[in-house]
Amino acid sequence: MVWYATRLLILSFLASFFVACLPSNIGGDFRYHNHRIDLATVDELYRFLTYHEKRYPLISAHRGGPSEGFPENALETFENNFRRQPLIIECDIRSTKDDVLVLMHDETLDRTTTGSGRLRDIKFSALKKLKLKDPAGNVTSYRIPTLDETLQWGAGKVIFTLDVKRDVPYAAVIDAIRRNKAEAYCVIITYSADQAATVHQLAPDVMISASIRSASDLLRLNDRNIPDNRLVAFVGTREADQALYDLLHGHGILCILGTTGNLDKQAAARGDTVYTAFVERGADILSTDRPLEAGRALQSYRIKNKLTSSFIK
Numbered sequence: 001m002v003w004y005a006t007r008l009l010i011l012s013f014l015a016s017f018f019v020a021c022l023p024s025n026i027g028g029d030f031r032y033h034n035h036r037i038d039l040a041t042v043d044e045l046y047r048f049l050t051y052h053e054k055r056y057p058l059i060s061a062h063r064g065g066p067s068e069g070f071p072e073n074a075l076e077t078f079e080n081n082f083r084r085q086p087l088i089i090e091c092d093i094r095s096t097k098d099d100v101l102v103l104m105h106d107e108t109l110d111r112t113t114t115g116s117g118r119l120r121d122i123k124f125s126a127l128k129k130l131k132l133k134d135p136a137g138n139v140t141s142y143r144i145p146t147l148d149e150t151l152q153w154g155a156g157k158v159i160f161t162l163d164v165k166r167d168v169p170y171a172a173v174i175d176a177i178r179r180n181k182a183e184a185y186c187v188i189i190t191y192s193a194d195q196a197a198t199v200h201q202l203a204p205d206v207m208i209s210a211s212i213r214s215a216s217d218l219l220r221l222n223d224r225n226i227p228d229n230r231l232v233a234f235v236g237t238r239e240a241d242q243a244l245y246d247l248l249h250g251h252g253i254l255c256i257l258g259t260t261g262n263l264d265k266q267a268a269a270r271g272d273t274v275y276t277a278f279v280e281r282g283a284d285i286l287s288t289d290r291p292l293e294a295g296r297a298l299q300s301y302r303i304k305n306k307l308t309s310s311f312i313k
């Protein structure tokens with residue numbers, strides 16, 4: 001009996017070990033064992049976000065990737081998605097009446113919180129009493145995070161792309177990045193060459209996501225003396241033509257394709273291998289509202305093409 005029990009114990013251990021070693025994209029709950037993007041310096045960030053033929057394609061979770069029970073722009077939502085795969089998190093920055101930087105997409109509190117009114121008219125002490133709602137409007141136990149809390153959470157885990165809303169000065173966001181020593185894992189989103197130039201003048205070492213939909217857009221950025229290795233290109237919410245992908249890749253610039261909206265709907269209707277096709281045609285980062293499904297597709301693509309990175313741990 002002792003021998004039989006021992007044998008069962010060994011077989012159980014081996015079965016558990018075998019299952020643990022299976023690729024994590026098998027099964028219903030997609031989780032990838034190596035999910036930390038661990039960047040210690042801005043030079044490592046430049047290297048990781050520079051195009052090369054074996055570049056490591058990534059998912060950017062739009063507003064952090066909200067889902068049932070997990071609100072947009074919430075640390076708990078970021079954690080939920082981060083535990084599944086290497087991740088870029090796109091999040092939105094606004095300011096309270098007393099100039100505390102917090103994560104919030106809308107100008108008003110009504111849609112995503114238990115509060116109401118314009119965020120800019122409310123002090124942070126009042127915000128702390130509110131709770132966040134998930135995409136269906138269900139109230140959660142989660143609260144509005146500050147930018148400082150967010151940057152502290154993300155160290156050694158993710159890359160942030162920070163969407164700075166109009167009422168927030170870039171200088172305030174850069175001060176927060178400096179204060180939290182977060183230069184190695186932050187990219188500031190801009191929407192024009194002038195905005196990109198402003199960020200670069202304030203912080204020449206900080207990486208910028210710039211809207212580049214044509215060769216002339218890239219030329220405008222070059223004319224403002226922004227180095228190629230400080231740029232990632234947002235090419236829009238529909239696929240760029242091959243010439244633009246080739247031009248940007250020739251400059252070492254990674255391309256972000258926004259799949260939020262029609263392209264996500266296309267993938268939901270036709271199958272998630274649609275995401276793989278976007279990468280095969282030139283996209284390097286997919287900014288999506290479906291990070292789980294897109295991430296599963298990209299992980300299969302990485303395995304098939306034997307893509308690895310020393311910064312993914």
